[in-house]
Amino acid sequence: QKEVEQNSGPLSVPEGAIASLNCTYSDRGSQSFFWYRQYSGKSPELIMFIYSNGDKEDGRFTAQLNKASQYVSLLIRDSQPSDSATYLCAVFSFRNQGGKLIFGQGTELSVKP
């Protein structure tokens, strides 16, 4: 089992729809959870982080965390073509070597005009 798993996609949604990106993780001791967006040819950009169970909203983005289910998701409301990118889920755990981020393989999102 991979430490952080995401569907690779591509996930295709029409413009204006809600895009739902999902991520599961294996280490129950994980403490911090991040969503990065990576455009083709660019480096990852942090868009959301969440530490506590529940929802966290920032503009059109909502991160949801359920530690009991070891599940974190990202919702993008009113999706725009400019949201088309690969979204990386990352989980921080102290388990390894003083702590490091473990990345999922990323979900490719395509928003169709």
Next chain:
Amino acid sequence: GAVVSQHPSWVICKSGTSVKIECRSLDFQATTMFWYRQFPKQSLMLMATSNEGSKATYEQGVEKDKFLINHASLTLSTLTVTSAHPEDSSFYICSARIASGTQETQYFGPGTRLLVL
């Protein structure tokens, strides 16, 4: 968010030469930085963890003598690809950690694209 810079943004070199890439945290001090490599259409691969004032910790399979990492100050880490070969051509990305208690955030630099001819 915090700003991390990398220099150069791209480099082309001949096989056998060494290439140095700099990673700087511009508006904060980073005791820990990370170096990643990413091949086209593939996910990020962590190469090593760079700790200020101490030796880097390399991931399994990464040659420490080939990828030299120096973290001489709280705002600068360097990665030197020694005797580069075409298979080292990749997108190298650094990130810097900001920690507060048990919570942390990691910000990425813009990346350095290396092409070895």
